[in-house]
Amino acid sequence: MIIATWNVNSVRLRQDMIFSFTKKFNIDVLCLQETKTEDKNFPSDNFKNLGYEDQYFIGQKSYNGVTILSKIPIINKFYHEWCGSKDARHVGVKLKNKITIHNFYVPAGGDVPNVTTNLKFKYKLNFLKEMISYFETDRTKNKILVGDLNIAPNIHDVWSHKQLINVVSYTQVERDLLSELLSKGNWIDIIRGQHKPDEKLYTWWSYRSKDWKKSNRGRRLDHILTSNDLVKKIKMIKILSEFRDAKKPSDHVPVIAKFKL
């Protein structure tokens, strides 16, 4: 099974790029974030024609939106209303091969890392706390959590520790919450796990840079987490940075993982 996670920043605008990506890399389960479209406008039939017969998408106008498109039959779908909000930030499925998949788009958190003056930051932290409680007692095997978690976990997941330490997505409080999610929820950060601990890894580069590759000021915000039992079944993990070079790229690149189940 090959699974992909990608914050596409508009599924309709980037349709063709996504289609050729899924063909080239033989993706079985495609998890997208920031689809930015209501369900009635989701290009469902186009994905069906590519073999993604089973689909679960929850979108809204302009903002957010997540989807799981699968060639492996989906036997169960679930949704949870995080922080009592109807934001389209999570979809979950159980597949016929007994794998459970959660796809998240964690709130970005606004500009200022202060819960009193910036309600978006407060919302982000509360969202993470709810995720921690949701998975706290979950010892399910065969589970995978993917998505744009909007947090770079560690020093080698950002281009500059010094310059980003007070920037939302890399503050200590966010990284502590992500670390708590991993330990309490029995999650393994398999992207980091399959690379050297001190290798710089990024999945996002800002649009606001003349030459993303030259300045290389990236952050690792997109993640694939799995339960312990799946770690030994990993055959391959790739961060496909070449997609940042595409014509009209997303600011995030896809990450793919292959499991021998």
Add this chain to the structure above:
DNA sequence: ATGGCGCGGTCACCGCGA
């Protein structure tokens, strides 16, 4: 150099991303 760019939408400016 707290700028810069790109997305969708009650559409030419604004909210949002991070």
